[in-house]
Structures are given as C-alpha cells and as structure tokens.
Amino acid sequence: MSLRLEAEEAMGLRFPERNGEAVIRFDETMEVPHGAETLMRGLYRNPEEIKKGFKTLHQETATLLEIILPRRARIREWLEELPEQPKEAESFLRETSQKIQQQDRKVSHMENELISKLAESGMDDLFPLxxxxxxxxxxxxxxxxxxxxxxxxxxEILKLNPEIVRQVVRIHLLYSLLIIGGQDLDGQPFSRGNEDSTLIGIASFFALKHMKKANPEYQLCYTEWVKAWGGKSYLRLLPQESSIEKVRAAMVFWRRNPELSWEDAWNGLRSLDMEISTGPRPLASWPIR
Structure with missing residues (x-):
C-alpha cells in the first residue's frame, strides 16, 4: 500500500482527484528561506571570530614551542656531557624559564578567551528554529x-541520516495536507482557518503512529526534527496511547465545525464515549420502592 493510501485509510479522509490523480503537490527546493541563516551558519555564533582565535592560539603556541624545543635539545646534550661552565647552564635555564612562563601566560589567556567564545556557541544558541x-x-x-x-x-549537525530526515518530513506534511485538503467520507472538505497548532498536533499523532511501524531510526529522526523547531509541545495535544478511531472521529467533527475548538471536539467525544460505555444501570441495581 502506498504512503498516500495508508494515510487516507488511517485518517478516514481522501484527497480530491483530478484525472485519476490526487490533487496534492510537494515542492522540494534548494533555496534557503528567511530565518535559516543561523542554521546554515552552524553551531558557532561567530565562526570567523572563532577561526581567528584558533589561528592566534596556533601562532602563540608555535612561539612557545620555539622556546621549549631548543631548551629541550640543550638539556639533552647536557645529559651526555655537562657544560664547561655551570654559570652557563644556570643562566640559560633562568632565561628560558622566564620566557616560557611569560609565553605560557599569554597562551593561557588566549585559551580562556577562546573557551569563553566556544561556550557561547552550541545547540541552545541555535535551536529552536x-x-x-x-x-x-x-x-x-x-x-x-x-x-x-x-x-x-x-x-549534518545532529548526525542524522539526511534521506530519512527528508522522508519523515514528507510523511508529516502528507498528513498535514490530508487534514486541510482532504474530504471525509461524506465529501465534506476542511472548513476552518489557519490553526497551525492543532493541525501540527493531529498530524504529529498520525505521523508518529506511522513511524512506529518503520525502522526505529525514523522515529529518532522525526522527534529530533520536531525538537529542532520547538514542536515537542504539539506532541502533547494527543497522547500516543489514544485510540486512532477516537482521534479520527474527533478530527472529522472538528474539521466540520469551525465554531468548536479542538478541546471542545475532543472532550465532547470523550463525554459521549463515557455515556455509551456506562449506559443505563442494570435493573437489578435499581432501588426497590
């Protein structure tokens, strides 16, 4: 069964068709939309400044090595044959020790500055988008x-499979498009305005149900993508343990009645379900008068 037919069956909706083809379109583009600049830049708040910091640290570390390596070579010579004059060794050690301490302080200062800049960069600075x-x-x-x-x-940043990320996004969008573009069994279309939070919550419920039947990597990529744009709160609209049948019924009712909020539709269905499940009390339990 194709993904489209599986989605239609799960939701109880159908995409309208034209010449036997579903009226639905996915456009994939390589353009970078407004607001994506920080993501494309990566985890570093100011990458050029960080690069400059590493370059300077590299240069100063090289200067430190230019002091340490000749000192090490001279000391190795003295292991085999002591210097002719003890004062020569004393003077050399004092002088190079002072230079090492001065340069080491300089390197440490630059390291601390660079560490502070690195600490300002990271996931928290980048997400959510x-x-x-x-x-x-x-x-x-x-x-x-x-x-x-x-x-x-x-x-790339989250070390995820890019093709699976692309697929899970398409799955989520397919369910979203089916909600707003599909027709229910009576041919009724979507009759509400832009209600992104509810739309995302319902689409996420069905998308996650679908992911659970696939490779676990699909669930991982989907949840990481949702977290990247701060969508975890939308996942709480409908707990995954909710019945697909009840969610489907509430969704159809919500789509048809723009005067009702999702909470009204969902709670109304739950109340009706409770009335049906409890029903009238058995005759034997009624009080005898």
Missing part, C-alpha cells in the same frame, strides 16, 4: 514546500 525554515504549507491548496538545504544542514 521556526518550522518555516524547513517546510511551508499552503492552506488554500494541498501544497507543501520543503527546503532541502536546511534539512540537510540539520541532519
């Missing part, structure tokens, strides 16, 4: 735009 850095969805038509270069950069 806007979701639009990786993909954008059109509510007016079933269309998604995927930015491959930011996704590739993310995979």
């Amino acid at each position: 806007p979701l639009s850095v990786f993909a954008q969805i059109s509510y007016s038509e079933p269309c998604a735009k995927i930015f491959l270069r930011p996704l590739g950069r993310l995979a």
